[in-house]
Amino acid sequence: MTDLTPILTEFWDHPNSWTLETYEDKQGYQALRKALAMPAADLVQMTKDSGLRGRGGAGFPTGMKWGFLPPPDGGPRYLVVNADESEPGTCKDIPLMMAAPQFLIEGVAITSYAIGCNHAFIYLRGEVVHVYRRLLRAVEEAYAAGYLGKDILGTGFDLDVTVHAGAGAYICGEETALLDSLEGRRGQPRLKPPFPAVAGLYARPTVVNNVESIASIPPILSRGADWFADMGTEKSQGFGIFSLSGHVTRPGQYEAPLGITLRELVDMAGGIREGHRLKFWTPGGSSTPIFTDAHWDVPLDFESVAAAGSMLGTRALQIFDETVSVVRAVSRWTDFYAHESCGKCTPCREGTFWLKQIMTRLEHGQGTQEDIDKLVDICDNILGRSFCALGDGATSPITSAVQYFREEFGAGTSQPWWELFPPEKSVLFPVRAKETVSA
Template sequence: MIAVSLPSSTPEPTQVPVLSRYWDQPESWTLRNYLQQNGYQGLKAALRMTPDEVIGLVKDSGLRGRGGAGFPVGTKWSFIPQGDKPGGTGTPHYLVVNADESEPGTCKDMPLMLATPHTLIEGVVIAAYAIRASHAFIYVRGEVAGVVRRLRTAVREAYDAGLLGRDVFGSGFGVDLVVHAGAGAYICGEETALLDSLEGRRGQPRLRPPFPAVAGLYASPTVVNNVESIASVPAILRNGADWFREFGTEKSPGFTMYSLSGHVTRPGQYEAPLGVTLRELLERAGGVREGHELKFWTPGGSSTPMFTPDHLDIPLDYEGVGGAGSMLGTKALQIFDDTVCVVRTVLRWTEFYAHESCGKCTPCREGTYWMVQMMRRLEAGDATEDDLTTLLEITDSVVGKSFCALGDASGAPITSSLQYFRDEYLAHFPHDGHPGGCPFDPSKATVFAGGAR
């Protein structure tokens, strides 16, 4: 064990960035660097509290899950039976971090784990202490080999420094952490499919109830949280719930990472308080690429209903986006300009969902296949307006009827695009001498049948 001397914690300003504040520092991923930036002070504070007090503090902060649903993190932790001591010999509890970031357009967790993996590891130890778990897992997409290597190196550093293992900071609390590489299935982003995959089975969603808090990993009480959710915890422990609530809005407090991709001048990760608008984020990102205008965008990845320029001033928090008819999801803001064919884009997304369907339930397995067939006919112009009605009927047979949320996700691009861009669908049909097919100039389009340019 390597002795670790922690510097005294200093108050942190109430301004962003917080999670990404030190990403640009040389070797920001090392334990040495992290300790110089108040690293593991949150864990130190947590170990001076009881597990229930830690849960209460996270509840008071109002931290909501950053993986899509926005469920309160502290409330989720409180569902775990609280009778056993931390790391005790009673019924085992498990913490699982969902790092299977696979939603199209989402790219916030991977850079966080690359730049500051110890932020996540510290959050893992705090969360494990709070829910009385002695084993924790980080489930990472297997394709991102560099992220897996960096995480495992950081975990070894933490073990060597006594920040993981049997006696963390001499407190008597112990936790072991395993970094597990998945095999790349989109469905494993669903928490129960992830648990099946972690147990060595084919990743498919489980019937609920029982919920993971009752019978999760190895049929034991389990908490599954997103990377950003857990990485936000150390700052709350260092600075308190009131400090965290000074960011964001009343019902959606805190800061978060917004991933801007597509036709923006400077795509990337933009950390901001919840409630910021796309107009404000675009100003920071240099706006839509020169010479073009915004046509449509997604607030939380391809599985959330799309928005148009009319929604530029919608507050990007859970209530604001939900009230406007979409979902905040993973804050994957995909920006599409006026060169893009909506129908072709939705076809590509629909093909993705059909490919990634696990096949467990009939509505999703069969419905996504037929959605693709109809979308291909519509995109090629080999259809009529009646086929739009058929497409919506097929979509309706999937959404709300499938075993998990993948079926619902597959329908969002179709229904929202028809809501806002029905005329563009009709423009693909033969009319006024137009033989049918995509009316966009292929030489100017950025989404085309062969892939994305």
């Protein structure tokens, strides 16, 4: 069995894990001192050598993204941390910011120095007020200790950090929609090119990275790029936080090298809840194609998961046993994407609306066989044709669920899901009154 690698999660169980005092006791900010004594270009190269890939879903090489910035022209450039964690099932960045926010703050300082940024932003999902307050306090402590502000540690490097709370829109997890929201406009994706590295926040060169990506920088700098690259697989290097939720005995955050399998993680989590078996699961949140019990041993790295027909995404492993209706679960996700579509492009705006109508009919046993084919056809017309990845994400659970559980969708044409999955057996999706459901 692959061992866990508690690095970002090492002292989450400390009574005061979120304080600067605890972080400094764990060698915190030693990496920043080291970074400020190095040429900025060496930090960018170190990140490339480590093999760190974006931990926000797409898995793009972090150092390469930094390297896309144009040469300095005397104007400002920005770092924006995407902390708008909104993917159903994803719950790694919020506990990281709650338990150990100084990892992120130090990572922001190092990254800003590496790319020549003097003002960084952390864009946080607005509903998580408790996390917002904790981040504000962490930034305040870092300013007071001289790790942020003017002339940091006497090196002449200046950095201000602004923590910005969004208004709670899933679309703002898309980097260009996030930038529009940060500028005070409605959060909608921008046409690319130009990409943020060339014209991002306030039309200036901008790096947008996920929380976990930036928080991983201090450990990499402290222990070396080779240390990080030795973990994981050849093309998916390093460690990551895997979020297990649903029908496992001990759900939670499991930090392990990339390439670990679901079987190994579930064993660590005490197995599927007693008396039940795995039916289906998501490898990277609800916007990734689902897997079944045939995928127990797929290595959870970017390449292996893609080869098996899905995406590693945010490593949000939602586990469902045989008491759950696939049709009902996918219908709930479809409701979410229809609600969160920003409406900017026709394929997503109209497509998610019709997907929701058809999924609701099938869920209630009021569909037809033609509805199943129509679902797939609508998905084909959304995939690759929407303005951003929200449209693609809305189709993934549907097309994969039809692929693996078409007979269950077929049963939805004549029989409500609650008759296939009696309410007394289902704990994840409790049943409302039949009169309400069928109204």
